[in-house]
Amino acid sequence: MKKVLRVRISEHNLARESERLQSYGLGSCVALVLWDPHEKIGAMAHILLPSASNSGVRHKSAKYASSAVNLLVDELVLAGCRPQRLVAKIAGGATMFPHRFNVARKELGANIGRRNIRAVRQALARKRIKLLAEEVGGEIGRTIEFNPRNGEMIVSKSNGEVIII
Amino acid sequence: MPAQALSLDKAQEDALQELCNIGMGHATSALAQLMGKTIYFDIPKVNLVQISRVPEVIGNAEQTVVGIYLRFSGPISGNILLVFPKKSVLLLKQIITGDNSRKLVFDEYHTSLLKEVGNIVAGAYLSVMEDLLKMQLVQSVPWFAFDLASAIIDPILVQLGKDSDHTVVIEAEFFVREEDKLKGKFYLLPDTSSVKMILNAVGL
Numbered sequence: 001m002k003k004v005l006r007v008r009i010s011e012h013n014l015a016r017e018s019e020r021l022q023s024y025g026l027g028s029c030v031a032l033v034l035w036d037p038h039e040k041i042g043a044m045a046h047i048l049l050p051s052a053s054n055s056g057v058r059h060k061s062a063k064y065a066s067s068a069v070n071l072l073v074d075e076l077v078l079a080g081c082r083p084q085r086l087v088a089k090i091a092g093g094a095t096m097f098p099h100r101f102n103v104a105r106k107e108l109g110a111n112i113g114r115r116n117i118r119a120v121r122q123a124l125a126r127k128r129i130k131l132l133a134e135e136v137g138g139e140i141g142r143t144i145e146f147n148p149r150n151g152e153m154i155v156s157k158s159n160g161e162v163i164i165i
Numbered sequence: 166m167p168a169q170a171l172s173l174d175k176a177q178e179d180a181l182q183e184l185c186n187i188g189m190g191h192a193t194s195a196l197a198q199l200m201g202k203t204i205y206f207d208i209p210k211v212n213l214v215q216i217s218r219v220p221e222v223i224g225n226a227e228q229t230v231v232g233i234y235l236r237f238s239g240p241i242s243g244n245i246l247l248v249f250p251k252k253s254v255l256l257l258k259q260i261i262t263g264d265n266s267r268k269l270v271f272d273e274y275h276t277s278l279l280k281e282v283g284n285i286v287a288g289a290y291l292s293v294m295e296d297l298l299k300m301q302l303v304q305s306v307p308w309f310a311f312d313l314a315s316a317i318i319d320p321i322l323v324q325l326g327k328d329s330d331h332t333v334v335i336e337a338e339f340f341v342r343e344e345d346k347l348k349g350k351f352y353l354l355p356d357t358s359s360v361k362m363i364l365n366a367v368g369l
Contacts, residue, residue, distance in 0.1 A: 008217040008218070008220070008221075009216060009217045009219070009220070009319075009322060009326075010216060010217050010326070010330070011217050024220065024227060024313075024315055025220055025227060025313040025314070025315025025316045025319075026316060026319075027312070027313075027315070027316030027317060027318070027319030027320065028319040028320055028323060029319050046217075048216070048319075048322060048323060048326050049323060049326060049327065053327050053328075063326065063330075094316070096310050096312060096316055096317050096319055096320055097234065097308040097309065097310045097320065098310075101271060101276045101308075101309040101310065101311065102276070102308055102309055103273050103276075112320060112323050140312065141312040141313035141315070141316025141317070142316070143227065143313070158229050158312050158313045158316065
């Protein structure tokens, strides 16, 4: 049995070759993985919001897209990874109360998923980290598992569909 | 708004539990009238938890469920979520409409039906809060979702997570005794800034 490390909302974790990283039930949240293919070490953040509403507060937190990228880079460097080797994969950012169920009304929280996705992409670009693959948006919840040995992210959608990115 | 530290002592926890208890009494009798069946409910649970732990508190976080969500606002504001497992949704539909098909269809008719259930339950609950807290509350239109419980809860945690890393989750399970598969859960998640105001309004 591989050791599976669960990453809850606004938390992060780091895993080596023999371990796996998992985030359950991503709705509008985005799971970000940074991976060093050489060291075979990965780190995952379960992001809730694009950025802190109070700009005076500088959280070094996995809760916000703006700080999660920096946080994961720091942790991976501490673990012996090189920043220039890091690549990224992301999943989530869905609309959970979609238009098809809520006809004739504005979708609820449609923006938050999209804003989370955009904020993560921007934070990655600022750090010049390549986004290798993504499984984002739509109107469906996702559970993901990341394997630092080969860099595969298994995305299980709530309708039973499974995608590997 | 700065991040607020939330804490609850035993008396405050008891007060919130009692408030929910009375609210659930009215909410379930409104549902009972709609369904023509007696609805029972368990003693409400009051949890002060980290936002990251809410999906675990909600439980069955990995099952697809129907979620009906409403926001309420006024002097206090917050979120109400009703969660029904798939089997309960079928039974609910059968009892209310007499349609015995075993297929889950979420067309406009059926989503409206379930949203109306949410409306009635939340309305009855909130009218009790209005009486007990002596304030007027406005409820939003209900929203419908069908997905993993832990994914449905995300947009609510977005609301709560802006101001705090902790939240109060008040939950109560309700059920029909003859139909052991018909059950649902009622969740009240007040906005962080409203918890103190609710307690003040009941003199704590």
